[in-house]
Amino acid sequence: MFIRGKNNKFMIAMLAVGLTVVAGMSSLLASYGTNIVPHAYWGAYVEITSKVKNNQSYTFNNTLAGTDPASGHGKTTYITDASGSITQQIGENQTTTINIPTGGHVLYGVLKEVTTTVQNTVAVVSGASLPQFQNLNVSNNGLGGDPVSGIGKHLIIFIKQTDGSITIMTIKEGISGTFQCPNQAGLNGSNYSSY
Numbered sequence: 001m002f003i004r005g006k007n008n009k010f011m012i013a014m015l016a017v018g019l020t021v022v023a024g025m026s027s028l029l030a031s032y033g034t035n036i037v038p039h040a041y042w043g044a045y046v047e048i049t050s051k052v053k054n055n056q057s058y059t060f061n062n063t064l065a066g067t068d069p070a071s072g073h074g075k076t077t078y079i080t081d082a083s084g085s086i087t088q089q090i091g092e093n094q095t096t097t098i099n100i101p102t103g104g105h106v107l108y109g110v111l112k113e114v115t116t117t118v119q120n121t122v123a124v125v126s127g128a129s130l131p132q133f134q135n136l137n138v139s140n141n142g143l144g145g146d147p148v149s150g151i152g153k154h155l156i157i158f159i160k161q162t163d164g165s166i167t168i169m170t171i172k173e174g175i176s177g178t179f180q181c182p183n184q185a186g187l188n189g190s191n192y193s194s195y
Helices: 008-033 115-119
Strands: 039-047 055-059 074-082 086-091 094-095 105-113 130-138 156-158 165-172 174-178
Touching: 039 115
Parallel strands: none
Antiparallel strands: 039 105, 039 156, 055 094, 074 086, 074 105, 130 174, 156 165
């Protein structure tokens, strides 16, 4: 809404206040680094990091995973580094040697990257070590489509803390609202939680 005042003094004053708020937000964002959410993924998966060893050869399939996280769909094994960047992708039933970066994860299933969508919901809280996600809609509509139809999904968010370490948060499909990030990392569970 625009309000006109004599000589636009009111508008200039409001602009100055707005710039102060933006400057304050920028300093808070800077304390997290340039990228609070380096990566976020939407889909159906299981973590199989504990089932494999680095520099070993495996056939990646439901037998190795111990379950079928996306029945009726072709699956991929995703190897990530600690920040969630995918460093290797392996097709279902492919046999290959893996290289897991330090702090990385091995995920098996169907994932779609939704980093930009999640980054747009980030809000920093003064004094907090982790940000909030505001008005985050964890659904096919909110995250730009359905990567694996007919299967329950989770949103995985890799979050950079103020000290540079990474926390991982997952949110079950169908939950929406404002979420405060938890302080513990991991990738297991089924609801709004730290995995």
